[in-house]
Amino acid sequence: MSVETRQSLPTFRMPAGFNGLLPALVLIVLFFVVPVLALLLRSVTEPEPGLQNYATLLGDGTYARVFFNTFLVASVVTIVTVLVAFPVAWMLAIMPSALASIVFGIIILSMWTNLLTRTYAWMVLLQRTGVINRTLMAIGVIDQPLPLINNLTGVTIGMVYIMLPFMILPLVGTLRAIDPMTLRAAALCGASPFQAFHRILLPLSLPGIAAGGLMVFVMSLGYFVTPALLGGTSNMMLAEMIAQMIQSLLNWGLGSAAAFILLVVTMALYALQLRLVGARRMSGGA
Amino acid sequence: MKLIITGVLARLLATTLLATTLLATTAAKAEDMVFTSWGGTTQEAQTKSWAEPFTAASGIKVMQDGPTDYGKLKAMVDAGSVNWDVVDVEMDFAIKAAKDGLLEPIDFTAVPKADLDPRFTTDHAVGSFYYSFVLAWNKGAVSGNPAGWADMFDTKKFPGKRTFYKWSAPGVIEIALLADGVPADKLYPLDLDRAFKKLDTIKSDIVWWGGGAESQQLIASGEATFGQLWNGRVFALEKDGADVGVSWNQNLTAADVLVVPKGAKNKDAAMKFLAAASSPAGQAKFAEASGYAPINTKAKAEMPADVVKALPDAHVDGQINLDMNYWAEHRDEIATRWYAWQAK
Numbered sequence: 001m002s003v004e005t006r007q008s009l010p011t012f013r014m015p016a017g018f019n020g021l022l023p024a025l026v027l028i029v030l031f032f033v034v035p036v037l038a039l040l041l042r043s044v045t046e047p048e049p050g051l052q053n054y055a056t057l058l059g060d061g062t063y064a065r066v067f068f069n070t071f072l073v074a075s076v077v078t079i080v081t082v083l084v085a086f087p088v089a090w091m092l093a094i095m096p097s098a099l100a101s102i103v104f105g106i107i108i109l110s111m112w113t114n115l116l117t118r119t120y121a122w123m124v125l126l127q128r129t130g131v132i133n134r135t136l137m138a139i140g141v142i143d144q145p146l147p148l149i150n151n152l153t154g155v156t157i158g159m160v161y162i163m164l165p166f167m168i169l170p171l172v173g174t175l176r177a178i179d180p181m182t183l184r185a186a187a188l189c190g191a192s193p194f195q196a197f198h199r200i201l202l203p204l205s206l207p208g209i210a211a212g213g214l215m216v217f218v219m220s221l222g223y224f225v226t227p228a229l230l231g232g233t234s235n236m237m238l239a240e241m242i243a244q245m246i247q248s249l250l251n252w253g254l255g256s257a258a259a260f261i262l263l264v265v266t267m268a269l270y271a272l273q274l275r276l277v278g279a280r281r282m283s284g285g286a
Numbered sequence: 287m288k289l290i291i292t293g294v295l296a297r298l299l300a301t302t303l304l305a306t307t308l309l310a311t312t313a314a315k316a317e318d319m320v321f322t323s324w325g326g327t328t329q330e331a332q333t334k335s336w337a338e339p340f341t342a343a344s345g346i347k348v349m350q351d352g353p354t355d356y357g358k359l360k361a362m363v364d365a366g367s368v369n370w371d372v373v374d375v376e377m378d379f380a381i382k383a384a385k386d387g388l389l390e391p392i393d394f395t396a397v398p399k400a401d402l403d404p405r406f407t408t409d410h411a412v413g414s415f416y417y418s419f420v421l422a423w424n425k426g427a428v429s430g431n432p433a434g435w436a437d438m439f440d441t442k443k444f445p446g447k448r449t450f451y452k453w454s455a456p457g458v459i460e461i462a463l464l465a466d467g468v469p470a471d472k473l474y475p476l477d478l479d480r481a482f483k484k485l486d487t488i489k490s491d492i493v494w495w496g497g498g499a500e501s502q503q504l505i506a507s508g509e510a511t512f513g514q515l516w517n518g519r520v521f522a523l524e525k526d527g528a529d530v531g532v533s534w535n536q537n538l539t540a541a542d543v544l545v546v547p548k549g550a551k552n553k554d555a556a557m558k559f560l561a562a563a564s565s566p567a568g569q570a571k572f573a574e575a576s577g578y579a580p581i582n583t584k585a586k587a588e589m590p591a592d593v594v595k596a597l598p599d600a601h602v603d604g605q606i607n608l609d610m611n612y613w614a615e616h617r618d619e620i621a622t623r624w625y626a627w628q629a630k
Contacts, residue, residue: 062626069629128447129507150493233452233494233628241625247357248453249621 036263039256046253053257063241063258070238073152073227074220077159081167081216082209084160089171089208090201094180111165119229122158123149126230154230159220166219167212174208175201207276214273218266238262318347319555323374325353326499327522328576332374332414335571336563343562346555356383359547363388368549371556372563374414377406377541378456381614384410390546396557401584402564405607411543412564413581415572418537418598418605419457422520423512424505425529432512434535436465439488449504449513452494452628454621456540456608458485461514464536470606478620482627494628505530517598521577534601540608541581573597 043053057063092100110118125131126148133145148154178201186196224239231237238258245255321337323329329352337348354373362368375383383389389410397412406413423432428444438448438461450458459476462484468477485492493510495501498519504510506528517537523530544563546556562568569580570588579597580586586594594600613620 060626062629066629127507127509129509234630236625236629241629244625247355249618250356250360251618252357252360 039263040260042252043254043256043260046256053253054261056254057257057261066236066238066241067261069235070221073155073159073231073235073237074217076152076156077163077220078213078217080156080160081163082213085164085167085171085212086205086209088164089168089175092168092172093175093178107165107168110161115162115225118162119158119226122154122161122230126154126157149230150232152231152235155227155235158226158230159223162226163216163219166215170212170215171205171208174205174211178204210276211273214269214276218269218273221266221269222262318349319371319552319559320349320351320369321372321374321559322351322354322370324498326497328498328518328578329374331572331575332563335575336559336568339568339571340559340562344558346558348559359383360388363548366549368547368551370547371550371552372544372546372559374542375411375545376455377411377543377610378613378617380411380543380545381408381610382617383545384408385614388548390548390550390553390556392546392560393553393557396554397561397564401566401582403581403583406541406543406581408543411545412560414542414544414563415569415576415578416539416541416581416598417578418517418534418539418601419451419461419514420517420520420537421512421533421535422505422515422523423531424508424510425531427508427511428531431531432533434465434533435461438512438514439465439484441488441491444512446511447491447493447509448488449493449495449501449510449515451501451514452496454617454624456610456613457514457538459620459624460538460606460608464606470536470604473606474609474612476612476616476620478623482623485627502528516578518577521596534598534604536604536606537598537601538606538608539598540610 044051046053092103095103123130127133128145128147128149130148132148133142136142137145148157182200182204183196186200187193191199222239223237224243227235227237228240239262242255242258242262245251245258249255321332323332329350333348333350337350340346341348351370354375356375356379359370359373359375362370380389391409392412399407403413403416406416421432421435421438427446430443432438432444437444450461459478459481460473462481463473463477464470466480466484468480493504493513495504495513498516501513501515502519502523505513505515506523517532520530520532524532544560546553546560550556563572564582566580566582566584566588569582569585572578573580573585574589574593577593577596579599580589586597586599598605
């Protein structure tokens with residue numbers, strides 16, 4: 001949604017061809033802009049006019065905790081995703097292209113599988129009586145089942161799995177653009193493999209990490225299904241709280257305010273991402 | 287454009303809601319109607335016991351939709367585009383919704399009232415079925431037999447995870463108070479501080495279930511060793527041959543009711559449907575299929591003896607009726623505290 005509204009701005013100023021764009025603009029205004037404004041309006045008019053919904057959300061310890069949880073989960077997921085994605089992306093970048101396209105295919109295929117199905121699969125794997133715990137107990141590694149589900153661990157595993165392609169794909173692009181000669185030059189100058197990674201590869205791949213990381217972070221902020229199924233109630237995230245306010249408490253004013261805050265934060269991060277990607281394009285073009 | 291935005295916004299919102307609800311649900315033809323319930327084995331039983339015989343007798347087609355979503359119900363009524371004609375809801379919600387003007391009054395000239403259990407009949411709702419929360423356990427995972435709610439709070443005697451209903455609804459608060467020694471007749475008004483303090487003692491051992499199928503899966507797999515379940519779900523587990531034990535000690539009754547949302551398009555058909563669903567035959571058939579209790583006092587005469595024996599009616603000794611009126615009154619207040627406590 002944010003993509004469309006953003007892109008519509010520059011075209012709006014273009015007088016030529018404006019008439020042709022009118023249907024698209026009407027569609028965007030009617031189905032994206034109006035509902036968002038309605039959401040904003042509801043958040044300051046229900047149950048009575050004023051900013052009390054925002055005051056409640058920002059002043060109450062419970063909601064503060066949910067906001068904190070949301071950012072905590074999104075941060076943990078982003079960090080773990082980067083750590084897992086980097087070696088995979090590096091492997092893809094230096095692999096023979098025939099093999100790389102097979103691995104790409106496998107990664108893309110996982111994205112095409114239904115989200116709910118994948119999350120339920122993790123439930124089966126992670127629960128106390130699940131495959132992982134049973135196997136570990138059978139081979140004597142543990143005596144008691146590990147708590148892998150209904151907590152932060154479960155949410156992180158489930159969400160990292162879902163987010164990985166969104167990190168790997170931009171990272172591969174960045175890594176492929178790095179001239180391999182720079183690494184050889186580093187080795188020739190006496191740099192250890194770690195130094196070469198730390199001082200050459202990592203700084204050069206930073207734009208890709210930043211772009212992918214922000215995308216993962218922003219997507220994680222609004223995630224609903226995976227935290228709801230794999231997390232515990234004490235890791236409740238904003239999206240689940242909004243669903244509760246709308247469906248179960250019927251407190252639409254408060255729910256709208258929470259949704260609007262989430263939207264503003266997401267937009268701000270998205271703007272940041274655009275700047276970073278823009279910066280990367282510039283440096284890549286030079 | 288800026289000037290007119292605020293003025294037309296409310297109307298536009300209504301239009302968008304209308305448009306989306308129209309897109310989301312196929313509009314029913316004038317003589318047809320839409321029945322909405324919670325899905326799963328319960329709605330299957332309702333379809334077979336109520337909708338199919340009703341269509342055969344009256345020629346009115348009943349389309350099934352679901353699951354019940356209170357937010358959606360309110361959205362439909364607010365937007366003036368109601369696609370649901372009869373909805374299965376929890377009784378405390380029905381009382382609250384009637385007060386908020388979301389429901390049509392029941393036309394008791396079309397729905398015979400005489401034999402309906404007065405506990406579950408209001409001006410705006412007819413009972414759907416009633417059920418008990420019972421204590422159920424996986425026999426393979428629990429050593430010994432849990433005897434009552436207090437055992438769910440005894441982690442020494444009964445280690446392992448225990449499962450409770452996740453949403454703010456009548457049940458868990460009462461269980462905590464009963465386990466803490468509050469006499470059944472002194473439950474209301476609910477002492478929330480005491481209940482949450484009691485729940486705190488086992489919080490890290492609780493696995494929440496959000497729907498009936500989940501509760502069955504948790505107990506059957508042993509993921510949770512025991513828990514608070516709807517008796518119909520335990521009944522279904524037993525029918526499937528799962529090795530479960532059940533204690534009816536201090537079983538807690540609550541009810542689902544059938545309501546007609548304000549502005550429903552097929553009100554007449556809806557009232558006829560309510561008459562059929564709450565009739566002795568409709569109630570008997572549904573109880574037989576689901577293990578939930580009929581809300582028509584004449585229904586039991588039409589049911590096999592072994593089914594009657596498995597109903598909450600057979601366990602009235604020590605049975606406690608959850609106070610739906612109290613819950614309707616304090617729904618928001620309890621819910622706010624409930625979710626805040628859960629998120630802690």
